[in-house]
Amino acid sequence: MSGTLILVRHGQSEWNLKNLFTGWRDPGLTEKGHEEAKDAGRRLKARGFKPDIAYTSVLSRAQVTNDHILKELGREDLETIRDQALNERDYGDLSGLNKDDAREKWGEEQVHVWRRSYDTPPPGGESLKDTGARVWPYFLHEILPHVLRGETVLVAAHGNSLRALVMALDGLSGDEIVKMEIATGVPIVYKLNADSTVASKEVLED
Numbered sequence: 026m027s028g029t030l031i032l033v034r035h036g037q038s039e040w041n042l043k044n045l046f047t048g049w050r051d052p053g054l055t056e057k058g059h060e061e062a063k064d065a066g067r068r069l070k071a072r073g074f075k076p077d078i079a080y081t082s083v084l085s086r087a088q089v090t091n092d093h094i095l096k097e098l099g100r101e102d103l104e105t106i107r108d109q110a111l112n113e114r115d116y117g118d119l120s121g122l123n124k125d126d127a128r129e130k131w132g133e134e135q136v137h138v139w140r141r142s143y144d145t146p147p148p149g150g151e152s153l154k155d156t157g158a159r160v161w162p163y164f165l166h167e168i169l170p171h172v173l174r175g176e177t178v179l180v181a182a183h184g185n186s187l188r189a190l191v192m193a194l195d196g197l198s199g200d201e202i203v204k205m206e207i208a209t210g211v212p213i214v215y216k217l218n219a220d221s222t223v224a225s226k227e228v229l230e231d
């Protein structure tokens with residue numbers, strides 16, 4: 026039997042809008058972000074998805090996104106597990122800085138390497154590899170068993186924690202992940218086989 030894994034990046038946050046490195050800081054959603062989250066819920070509802078359990082991070086932008094989705098699905102009372110393992114990548118000393126100011130200071134190329142490379146950490150922060158080293162074991166031990174039991178699992182998390190997960194699920198290389206972006210509020214739906222390989226992947230865009 027195969028189960029379903031639904032990944033959703035939180036809606037636009039106040040700091041996404043202000044173009045600030047966010048990481049483990051905890052800004053709320055913008056109006057647009059709230060709408061994106063509700064829209065993710067509507068898209069899932071239109072396709073008949075019914076989560077059996079939900080997972081999110083300890084950061085409010087992901088939790089509120091999860092709440093909006095569950096409300097749209099009429100499942101506000103669904104068990105939701107919150108864990109730091111699903112937090113955004115820790116941006117270290119870049120947290121709170123403007124991304125354009127950082128490009129002025131350190132150069133376009135260096136900032137791109139910090140933002141998108143696989144194994145170069147930003148100063149004082151986590152590389153995507155470091156993020157994957159906490160996201161992937163958590164996924165294997167806590168989330169995957171539900172999917173393998175045939176359940177539908179919702180994971181509302183963050184751009185880079187989800188990039189780490191998608192990298193492993195899709196078998197992408199360190200070079201391939203550099204180009205991979207995850208849009209806010211757009212559900213990515215995986216069906217997994219009983220041996221945990223990916224049976225199908227669908228991005229629920231407009």
Ligand SMILES: O=C(O)[C@@H](CO)OP(=O)(O)O
Nearest residue numbers: 045046047048113140184
């Ligand atoms: O600031 C952050 O925490 C992330 C996600 O918003 O940014 P980036 O896309 O630059 O990795």
